Amino acid sequence: MVEDPEEGGGTGEVNEDLLDKMGFTQIYGNFEPTIQNYETRKKRATLIGGAPSAWFATNELGFGKELMSTFLGCSSILWTGHVLGARELSGKVQAMMPAIRSRLSGIVPPSLTERSIAPLDISKFLNSSGKLEELSMDASRMETGTVSLGNVHFDLRTSGGLQAIVVGADGKTRTSLPTTAAGIPVGTSPLSVIFLHASARPAANRESFRALWDQQDTADMLGWYEVVYEDGFVTTIPIRYGVHLLEWNWDERTSANSYCYGADAVPVGAVPRDRITLFACEWTNPRFGKVIREIRLHGTTAFRSASADYGDEAGALIENNAVLLRAITLVQKRG
Numbered sequence: 001m002v003e004d005p006e007e008g009g010g011t012g013e014v015n016e017d018l019l020d021k022m023g024f025t026q027i028y029g030n031f032e033p034t035i036q037n038y039e040t041r042k043k044r045a046t047l048i049g050g051a052p053s054a055w056f057a058t059n060e061l062g063f064g065k066e067l068m069s070t071f072l073g074c075s076s077i078l079w080t081g082h083v084l085g086a087r088e089l090s091g092k093v094q095a096m097m098p099a100i101r102s103r104l105s106g107i108v109p110p111s112l113t114e115r116s117i118a119p120l121d122i123s124k125f126l127n128s129s130g131k132l133e134e135l136s137m138d139a140s141r142m143e144t145g146t147v148s149l150g151n152v153h154f155d156l157r158t159s160g161g162l163q164a165i166v167v168g169a170d171g172k173t174r175t176s177l178p179t180t181a182a183g184i185p186v187g188t189s190p191l192s193v194i195f196l197h198a199s200a201r202p203a204a205n206r207e208s209f210r211a212l213w214d215q216q217d218t219a220d221m222l223g224w225y226e227v228v229y230e231d232g233f234v235t236t237i238p239i240r241y242g243v244h245l246l247e248w249n250w251d252e253r254t255s256a257n258s259y260c261y262g263a264d265a266v267p268v269g270a271v272p273r274d275r276i277t278l279f280a281c282e283w284t285n286p287r288f289g290k291v292i293r294e295i296r297l298h299g300t301t302a303f304r305s306a307s308a309d310y311g312d313e314a315g316a317l318i319e320n321n322a323v324l325l326r327a328i329t330l331v332q333k334r335g
Helices: 012-021 060-066 068-080 087-107 207-216
Strands: 028-029 048-049 116-122 146-149 151-156 167-171 186-190 193-201 220-228 234-240 265-266 277-284 293-301 321-331
Touching: 048 068, 060 068, 060 087, 060 207, 068 087, 116 151, 146 265, 151 193, 151 293, 151 321, 167 220, 167 277, 167 293, 186 265, 186 321, 220 321, 277 321, 293 321
Parallel strands: 028 048
Antiparallel strands: 116 321, 146 151, 167 321, 186 293, 193 277, 193 321, 220 234, 220 293, 265 277
16 A cells, blocks of 8 residues: 555554565556656666555546545556646646536536527626735736636626625525625526636535445535526525636645546636636536526535545534625526
């Protein structure tokens, strides 16, 4: 077993030397991209490879939300012989997410197949400048106008100094923020909706084995979108940390595992020194042809993380947080 330096190290190199002297051919088990002293260790002729591990059901959600840095980082090490730094690795993994998502899920999102893609004007519903002192957040220096991600454009217009729709996620205490935002009219039947959003703070995206009976909730849920159709039907879209968004200052990350599986990073700082990142998350409309009347944004109250231990009890209440929604873009069906 290879030691994980983030968990205090181990006796990996000592064991390698012993097995080498005994004449065994070796393959790293529980291989991690944080392996120490690899430049020296790789010279040992009896080491021929490595295998990362997954201690849960082999499904898209678990692999996607928590093991991409491990799988891709270890693959890179074995092919190149070099260990990437944590920040560089997480950045490369995040950049690869669109293609990886499509391959793991077998689904090509509408934004890649359709040409009618148009921003929705949400400027009348903005309620925040993007600066939240109580959560140590200052995303007020965002770009205005239009930003793009491939062929998807987002409208970043402001209104009276307001730049975003923000709702609080109340955890151990209550924030001063509203936990519900006014409904945003849609009035059409899009193939998909793309949300450009971020969280105010990092949250937890724990390993799936921390709650095998509820794998989805091992990623902290900070809020949800409520989609209200013209016929009165309502469906919800969860907003989970590490699955649908990350924090606004993600560009300052230090962990190799800091990536978002279900959304793509969009830098929106007005100038390079304003290290502000939002995440574009595409939701495919399950009711083709049905008109959506409005979309509402809600923050969670008293959500409990998965346990950081190995028991079967619920974890602690999350720290206070917030969801910042900056833009919405609609992908329409072909005319």
